[in-house]
Amino acid sequence: MQKMIIEGGRPLEGRVSISGAKNSAVALVPAALMANGHVTLENLPDIDDIDTLAEILQGVGANVKTENHRMKINAKNVRPLPMPNGKVKKLRASYYLMGAMLGRFKKAVIGMPGGCYLGPRPIDQHIKGFEALGATVENEHGSLHIYAKELKGARIYLDVVSVGATINIMMAAVMAKGQTVIENAAKEPEIIDVATLLTNMGANIKGAGTNVIRIDGVEELNGCTHSIIPDRIEAGTYMIAGAAMGSEVVIDNVIPDHLEALTAKLRETGTGVEWFDNSVRVTGVDRLQAVQLKTLVYPGFPTDLQQPFTALMTRAEGKTIVHDTIYPSRFKHVDELARMGAEVTTSEGTAIVRGPADLQGVQVTASDLRAGAALIVAGLMADGRTVITGFEHVARGYEKIEHKLRYLGAEVRLETISEQEMQEIQNS
Ligand SMILES: CC(=O)N[C@H]1[C@@H](OP(=O)(O)OP(=O)(O)OC[C@H]2O[C@@H](n3ccc(=O)[nH]c3=O)[C@H](O)[C@@H]2O)O[C@H](CO)[C@@H](O)[C@@H]1O
Numbered sequence: 001m002q003k004m005i006i007e008g009g010r011p012l013e014g015r016v017s018i019s020g021a022k023n024s025a026v027a028l029v030p031a032a033l034m035a036n037g038h039v040t041l042e043n044l045p046d047i048d049d050i051d052t053l054a055e056i057l058q059g060v061g062a063n064v065k066t067e068n069h070r071m072k073i074n075a076k077n078v079r080p081l082p083m084p085n086g087k088v089k090k091l092r093a094s095y096y097l098m099g100a101m102l103g104r105f106k107k108a109v110i111g112m113p114g115g116c117y118l119g120p121r122p123i124d125q126h127i128k129g130f131e132a133l134g135a136t137v138e139n140e141h142g143s144l145h146i147y148a149k150e151l152k153g154a155r156i157y158l159d160v161v162s163v164g165a166t167i168n169i170m171m172a173a174v175m176a177k178g179q180t181v182i183e184n185a186a187k188e189p190e191i192i193d194v195a196t197l198l199t200n201m202g203a204n205i206k207g208a209g210t211n212v213i214r215i216d217g218v219e220e221l222n223g224c225t226h227s228i229i230p231d232r233i234e235a236g237t238y239m240i241a242g243a244a245m246g247s248e249v250v251i252d253n254v255i256p257d258h259l260e261a262l263t264a265k266l267r268e269t270g271t272g273v274e275w276f277d278n279s280v281r282v283t284g285v286d287r288l289q290a291v292q293l294k295t296l297v298y299p300g301f302p303t304d305l306q307q308p309f310t311a312l313m314t315r316a317e318g319k320t321i322v323h324d325t326i327y328p329s330r331f332k333h334v335d336e337l338a339r340m341g342a343e344v345t346t347s348e349g350t351a352i353v354r355g356p357a358d359l360q361g362v363q364v365t366a367s368d369l370r371a372g373a374a375l376i377v378a379g380l381m382a383d384g385r386t387v388i389t390g391f392e393h394v395a396r397g398y399e400k401i402e403h404k405l406r407y408l409g410a411e412v413r414l415e416t417i418s419e420q421e422m423q424e425i426q427n428s
């Protein structure tokens with residue numbers, strides 16, 4: 001296991017290029033399982049979640065070759081074998097293997113997904129969708145057995161706007177008989193990206209990116225080549241880091257529309273944000289203003305940026321109120337920020353930050369991916385050395401973050417945690 005060490009207080013300046021979107025890629029790789037031919041994914045992020053998915057795919061018979069941000073998947077010999085619990089548990093998006101396997105084989109046996117613990121993360125809407133399509137879903141010893149004689153299109157109203165359920169039902173429905181309509185669907189850009197891949201594979205999908213998606217089932221899906229959209233959450237994280245420590249940071253390979261909510265909030269803090277065709281320049285300012293922030297489904301402020309944004313707000317003057325409506329318990333970073341000297345409290349889905357605080361570098365633990373991002377932002381701002389354990393969460397979703405930050409001028413490095421150190425951390 002690794003820890004990240006940050007010598008704080010170094011200004012950031014220069015350019016950084018954004019990788020392909022994790023939350024697209026983790027759905028696109030399972031979607032490739034449904035093709036009767038090679039699927040090539042380009043602009044693939046080099047992150048641990050993708051490595052884990054590749055191993056799971058190989059475990060059920062896929063031929064997977066990854067090289068230089070490109071993955072070639074041949075799923076011809078895939079069989080609907082049970083998916084091993086250990087690997088499935090390593091990431092949230094393993095739930096997409098349910099929709100993909102069910103769509104292609106009308107059968108999936110898979111352990112419950114893992115990923116970041118952000119409070120309860122039920123998958124009842126995924127199951128509701130599979131059942132509406134005609135599948136039986138049984139939980140046996142912690143694994144879901146999902147099977148159907150045939151899948152038939154249906155009208156499915158999602159009781160909760162869910163990214164995962166929207167994509168999963170879309171995947172299961174593309175080879176169902178007849179038409180499926182998903183109402184109250186999520187509208188995140190990653191959903192459009194998955195629909196684009198499936199359409200290029202031969203699926204018939206209309207309305208992705210709106211709250212009603214119509215899918216007319218087809219007999220077969222073919223191979224194709226698809227380039228993954230840029231990661232708006234990674235881009236947002238560097239925008240926040242730029243606001244925290246930047247004189248001028250330019251972030252390349254981004255889609256401006258995907259970051260409107262963050263742009264508006266950063267401008268409210270006084271940070272300079274200037275957009276170009278596919279890049280953005282963030283100009284840091286000495287005094288940041290406190291703001292009010294509420295996370296919402298897309299195009300609202302993304303919950304995935306709430307944690308790093310909260311860290312940034314420890315530097316702002318006044319009282320910032322952060323309300324996470326998607327994951328009201330997504331505040332595990334807050335205690336760690338407080339250990340660094342932030343004045344921050346939480347109650348019932350809300351964090352209140354009073355600033356500005358002079359953060360001090362200490363040893364902190366990332367409990368989840370974006371908590372890690374928050375602690376990295378805090379570490380960049382802090383006086384002295386911050387040591388972040390739990391870096392494995394960060395590695396799930398940020399490609400070479402230590403290199404990218406170093407390139408911008410941060411003093412950041414990764415070190416292996418010794419057994420003895422691990423014991424000490426666990427006992428502390
Ligand atoms: C791999 C991936 O893409 N992960 C993202 C995805 O997670 P994920 O797809 O798991 O998140 P959802 O959009 O499904 O969750 C949104 C809300 O709906 C609730 N819910 C969801 C499904 C369900 O069946 N029942 C239910 O009640 C969840 O508890 C949560 O409160 O969207 C989240 C919200 O933007 C992001 O934080 C995650 O980064």
Ligand SMILES: C=C(OP(=O)(O)O)C(=O)O
Pocket residue numbers: 022023091092093114115116117118304369370397
């Ligand atoms: C919560 C996240 O990831 P996952 O859903 O994969 O756990 C995230 O990307 O912020």
